Amino acid sequence: MHQHTPFHDFEEFETAPSGGGRAKWVVGLVVFVLVLVAAAAVGYGLGRGTWTIPSSVSGHVPAALAGWLPHGGSDAAAPANLKDYTFELVEHQAKQGEAVLTVRLQQKPAGKPVPDAIVFARRLDMAPAGMPTMTTELEPQPATEPGLYRFKTNLTMAGDWQLSLAAKVQGETGTVQNQVALKVVP
Structure with a gap:
């Protein structure tokens, strides 16, 4: 049982x-x-x-x-180092008022322009003159040739300006960041 x-x-x-x-x-x-x-x-x-x-x-x-x-x-042997890329102003001096700034993105060792990058951050201010809060708008414009990036702006004051840019380059991981100096004359 x-x-x-x-x-x-x-x-x-x-x-x-x-x-x-x-x-x-x-x-x-x-x-x-x-x-x-x-x-x-x-x-x-x-x-x-x-x-x-x-x-x-x-x-x-x-x-x-x-x-x-x-x-x-x-x-594709090895990806380029992000420090091998740089933005350079085509003209390092601009006249006060309405202006179109043109920068060239290039890969330094090869010396060749870098087309089709996506510039997603841009700032123009007077930090070199001790006025980092003095900024102005940057409006992207169509490029005239590969590797050139253009921005329309209104340079309201003569003096030393700083253009800060950040971009993604196709085929690279990370972000290219660069600051270039601009002299604005009356």
Whole structure:
């Protein structure tokens, strides 16, 4: 005769065949962890630029996004150092009043202009003259040639001004930041 205890239902559950449920769960967990580690490794490698997107895949990506993906081939040996990029004013002096400032973004070692960068931060102030709160608006204008970036502004006061720019260069990780001096004359 079998004695009925509060653990009777539990004993039946433990002795019932599991159908490999526990083994399936362990195998599933191991597969999940391996996939997670592999995805993290791929993301890390792509972010550092040590791995590239195959051309068979990047050929199907829209052109606006393709420039931001790492490319294979001889040009992708090593990403350029962000300090290798610089903004330079085309004219270091401007007349007071309405003006269009033109800057050139170039890669210093190669000496070549850098087209299609996204200039997302810009500021023009009189910090060199001890007046960092004296600012003026900068309105982006169409470029006249690759590697040139133009900004319309109103230079309200003669003196020393500072143009601060930040840009994303396609194919590079990080932000190019630079400040250039401008002399405004009456």
